[in-house]
Amino acid sequence: MPFKSALLFICLFFYSLYSESQTRVWIDEIGDTVEQYEFLNRWRDKYYSLSRWDSIGKDNIRYCTLQSKLYLKGYFDYNLVKSELEKIIPFTIDSNSVIIIKYYFKDDLCSPKFDNHWSSGEINRRKSFNRRNKSTQKGLQ
Numbered sequence: 001m002p003f004k005s006a007l008l009f010i011c012l013f014f015y016s017l018y019s020e021s022q023t024r025v026w027i028d029e030i031g032d033t034v035e036q037y038e039f040l041n042r043w044r045d046k047y048y049s050l051s052r053w054d055s056i057g058k059d060n061i062r063y064c065t066l067q068s069k070l071y072l073k074g075y076f077d078y079n080l081v082k083s084e085l086e087k088i089i090p091f092t093i094d095s096n097s098v099i100i101i102k103y104y105f106k107d108d109l110c111s112p113k114f115d116n117h118w119s120s121g122e123i124n125r126r127k128s129f130n131r132r133n134k135s136t137q138k139g140l141q
Helices: 002-021 036-044 078-088 120-140
Strands: 024-027 050-056 062-068
Touching: 024 036, 036 050, 036 062
Parallel strands: 024 062
Antiparallel strands: 050 062
């Protein structure tokens, strides 16, 4: 009998942890709390062109937020970016180098936690990914 009680206790314990971590608040692009079905319908509707951003609050609740214009594409002056980077790094950047800036947002559930150093494998994977994208874009033109 003690084994069954212990097993029941363990099952209830893990269930309570799991169910508590699944609490979600659904927030539309205006900032209003909405029902899950309304959130999902707006997110999936191409007319709105919304992005989803999930984060865990200090209260351990998962906040699912819709945002418009989350991703913007921009063009930057290479020499300006190079000179600004050289102010904060201990070496100069060759003018023929490709600059890749990758960053992660705090509390972003889609981003893995990385340190500030890229291994040669990570750099090679990124270069390969960029090469594939360039060849795909050339084919679309």
